[in-house]
Amino acid sequence: MSDNPIHEVLQMDGEERYDYFLSEVVEEREIWILINAGNQFLKIVSEEDGVAYLPVWPGAAFAIDYAQGSGDLSPKSISLPDFFRKWVPGLSKDGLEVGVLPGADGELWITSPEELKSDLQEVLSDF
Template identity: 35%
Template structure:
């Protein structure tokens, strides 16, 4: 079971730039063995850039839930086990030609990665901490 984040932890993490949030996400995902997305009755939430359709991912429930407001207030945070991510999601996202936006903050700022690149970074993090 993952520990609940304090308000101070959340505030400090959200103040990081996109690269540091990505580093934080890799460590949290590998340590907790889960990735968080937002879903509704039609599937997972998508963000769009000029070039890419993206699935946003977060390292912890609290960060995903922060996005469940406004047009997404009907959404709920859902975790995906890391081994399920590796075995199903990476290939599925590639097949659907979707990218990943990693840990977007409330200003929609987040790194955009291709699924295979994200998958390799998570595996590299696991080897580093394993």
């Protein structure tokens, strides 16, 4: 990796970043989101196709990097058990997708909460 591993990961294509995300999250057992001062999580609605999603990162440094320039956002970790037990059903109920590790090119892997949970559990079983 280069001097800036975050930059290098963000240069990967969406599928490579998704695989990187899965392995890092399984190793660290947590997912990172951004919240505002009111403790509300960042939700993005794509102008292109109207898909609403929760952006997620495999570490605080990635979330901080993404939030640069937006002063009121800070990273918050969610343990993997909490994500599986509370967030997946809640996101599904609210009709929100999950945007995994937004990259420098603006491209990201959007998946359903249930599919992300399934992929994480599959990687966990190989661990």
